[in-house]
Amino acid sequence: MHLNQQTDFAFRILIYLADHTVADETGDMALARPKIREIADFYRVSYHHLMKVANALTSRGYVQSWRGKNGGLALARSPERITLGAVARDIEGHWEVVECFGTDSDCPLTNDCRLAPILNEALLHFWAILDRHTLADIARSPGDESPITFHSDLPYPLGPEPTREQRKPSL
Amino acid sequence: MHLNQQTDFAFRILIYLADHTVADETGDMALARPKIREIADFYRVSYHHLMKVANALTSRGYVQSWRGKNGGLALARSPERITLGAVARDIEGHWEVVECFGTDSDCPLTNDCRLAPILNEALLHFWAILDRHTLADIARSPGDESPITFHSDLPYPLGPEPTREQRKPSL
DNA sequence: TGGTAATATGCATTCAGTATGCATAATTCG
């Protein structure tokens, strides 16, 4: 009963992009394409792992990417049009609570199971909440005055990958 | 985003007990203590694995057990007093969606994360549904006339443990 | 009191999914 780390990464990438695509610290829009390296450093998570999630977000149409020099990522849609539930379902593989809804179950209760509908109902309520919110709800609002942490403000040097101990994924 | 097989087993054990503690096919109440062996055969799942779940249910106070000859299992409370949500949380180890609610997260967003409250809300709605139902809702009601499958009605001989291929857990 | 039936418990193994790392390709810019 939990979302996996990839989904957590996906949300955090989207939040980062929403918060950093307006302008960077120089005011230069062309440079305001956060790089995977930069995002990974900010969250102190594995660069390679985060890249895979970024790829998934790209192929699913949530994120736009540019390769090569001055490459990077940006949101492919406005935050209002990115639903949290859709992202979670796209990144998570299976999202059903019970699999006995499928066709190949031989559980003797299948024909008269009163549990499955209840679990299903609970699940629908769960997803209904996530489907009711978009990235705009969790990203910084335009008028938000709280400080944004830019790349150059990071309180640690940009060195090699953090070790497993240094990293602490939060999901 | 799913419940594990142990939780599935737990629900099915409880359903079986609720359906079979009234009387067995001989009308003898003393024999109406389903055995783990019997339940495992009925659902065609691993005997040993199901025993562990039965033990968990026993130690959590949902089920009463007797060892030795004529031993077996029975509900320790009336079905109305067994809440589905409580069972699931007791059998599942961790049941939070996000773990960054904990104290040892160093996610830079922790202090101003707008995602966590939403996930939390979704989760609360999920559990609210399960907490609203009891075993009485999913077990056979007393007036239910539909046939009950007794041990002796099983359409297959009681042989050795089914192989992995024969078994198809439904959750 | 010994045998049998049943649950209880601990340990070892297998398995699957997730996470991680590495190598290399592909692309873009200058």
Add this chain to the structure above:
DNA sequence: CGAATTATGCATACTGAATGCATATTACCA
């Protein structure tokens, strides 16, 4: 052409779940 950056595939490690086995414990009964 070279550097920077994303894209992709493969191999490995890690973790938790699932499974199986051995043995202990308990209770009934002859």
